[in-house]
Amino acid sequence: MVPAFEQIMPPLEGETATTTHHSNAGNNGGIDGNKSRVTVVGSGSWGSVAAKLIASNILNITSFHDELKMWVFEETLQSGEKLTDAINRTNENVKYLPGIKLGNNVVADPDLDNAVKDANMLVFVTPHQFIDHICKSLVGKLRSDVEAISLIKGMEVKIEGPCLISTFISEQLGINCSVLMGANLANEIAEEKFSEATVGYRDNREIAEQWVQLFSTPYFMVTPVKDVEGVELCGTLKNVVAIAAGFVDGLAMGNNTKAAIMRLGLREMRDFSKLLFSSVEDNTFYESCGVADVITTCFGGRNRKVAEAFAKNGGKRSFDELEVEILQGQKLQGVSTAREVYEVLRHQGWLESFPLFATVHEICISHLPPSAIVNYSKRKPILPLSEVSAH
Ligand SMILES: NC(=O)C1=CN([C@@H]2O[C@H](COP(=O)(O)OP(=O)(O)OC[C@H]3O[C@@H](n4cnc5c(N)ncnc54)[C@H](O)[C@@H]3O)[C@@H](O)[C@H]2O)C=CC1
Numbered sequence: 001m002v003p004a005f006e007q008i009m010p011p012l013e014g015e016t017a018t019t020t021h022h023s024n025a026g027n028n029g030g031i032d033g034n035k036s037r038v039t040v041v042g043s044g045s046w047g048s049v050a051a052k053l054i055a056s057n058i059l060n061i062t063s064f065h066d067e068l069k070m071w072v073f074e075e076t077l078q079s080g081e082k083l084t085d086a087i088n089r090t091n092e093n094v095k096y097l098p099g100i101k102l103g104n105n106v107v108a109d110p111d112l113d114n115a116v117k118d119a120n121m122l123v124f125v126t127p128h129q130f131i132d133h134i135c136k137s138l139v140g141k142l143r144s145d146v147e148a149i150s151l152i153k154g155m156e157v158k159i160e161g162p163c164l165i166s167t168f169i170s171e172q173l174g175i176n177c178s179v180l181m182g183a184n185l186a187n188e189i190a191e192e193k194f195s196e197a198t199v200g201y202r203d204n205r206e207i208a209e210q211w212v213q214l215f216s217t218p219y220f221m222v223t224p225v226k227d228v229e230g231v232e233l234c235g236t237l238k239n240v241v242a243i244a245a246g247f248v249d250g251l252a253m254g255n256n257t258k259a260a261i262m263r264l265g266l267r268e269m270r271d272f273s274k275l276l277f278s279s280v281e282d283n284t285f286y287e288s289c290g291v292a293d294v295i296t297t298c299f300g301g302r303n304r305k306v307a308e309a310f311a312k313n314g315g316k317r318s319f320d321e322l323e324v325e326i327l328q329g330q331k332l333q334g335v336s337t338a339r340e341v342y343e344v345l346r347h348q349g350w351l352e353s354f355p356l357f358a359t360v361h362e363i364c365i366s367h368l369p370p371s372a373i374v375n376y377s378k379r380k381p382i383l384p385l386s387e388v389s390a391h
């Protein structure tokens, strides 16, 4: 096992966060044939911030082309203008991240094939429910030397069992895929408030360091960790814990209860991850992707906010309805992840060992009232991991 201090690489010097934007994007295509090109697939709030971070860095890395392409799921704004046109005209994502300049070297493109065709560094950052369709339409369209990273928090459940989004991308497209997860509320990083993140990688440290270099700024400190499954499962599962925290807030149960729910949730995150992948490291849960993301999402995230409204309404208004009303086009991941986790638990016979995860799903589908979030008397207490057998 690699000791924690050896896994941590300090933020790289010289990669400055900049709000000074060059205007030469795309002008040097002829002499830049061998330069790396980055495309961000997705343009929600986090996708737009990811584009801003990378766009500021590639201007200062000579091996990268200045231009960053960002694929936009096209929509027409209330004004009648296309979102892509509005982004390219104002240099802001006026719908998902208004008021934040992305960098003049960011070019929004609604044509997925065109956006990815020259890229050798691909950043996937869409809500997880759309990745299946996106991957299918990208088959055979990518360069042969593409490296990918997924910022997507969620999972796919296939007949064969659970599938991490990075694995799904790798399998569908035949490419290597790292992950970046962390305590990363997009709106705070957009305002350049200091945050940390974790890059999870499988074998190739050099690639991990390249991703660290592309994302790191003085206000965004990125640490590589050789535990891709652990890092990704942290980012995925904490959204279920955030739903639970939202129920607690909606019922005004107080801070001690919320702390208890967060602790139970973190423990179930660890036990579930280690049952699925024995390689998952305990230390990963102490990185930004683990405990820090649980904390920030349980206090400031969208999953918490919508779950709070659900509980306040006594479960009488559906999550779908509240999502549309509260998030205005942004997407929740926790409710569908709770369902996906539940399917795995039921299939594996692990339901009794994960009372928090199971209860969250049963509340979301109105089998239980929100107050059940603290009522585990009908379930067995959590078994120590050693007593839960992998099937
Ligand atoms: N927003 C945040 O603070 C953070 C989000 N994430 C993760 O990043 C991922 C992306 O989320 P956000 O950028 O927040 O998105 P968002 O929730 O802000 O926006 C929704 C996005 O989905 C797109 N969309 C809608 N219908 C679509 C379709 N049929 N096909 C493809 N795209 C469609 C919209 O155009 C928009 O870009 C999620 O997995 C989320 O968990 C991770 C860290 C922080």
Ligand SMILES: O=C(CO)COP(=O)(O)O
Residues within 6 Å of the ligand: 153, 182, 183, 184, 185, 186, 239, 242, 293, 296, 297, 300, 301, 302, 303, 304, 332, 333
């Ligand atoms: O993942 C996030 C912060 O790290 C964002 O969480 P929400 O989707 O709940 O806002």
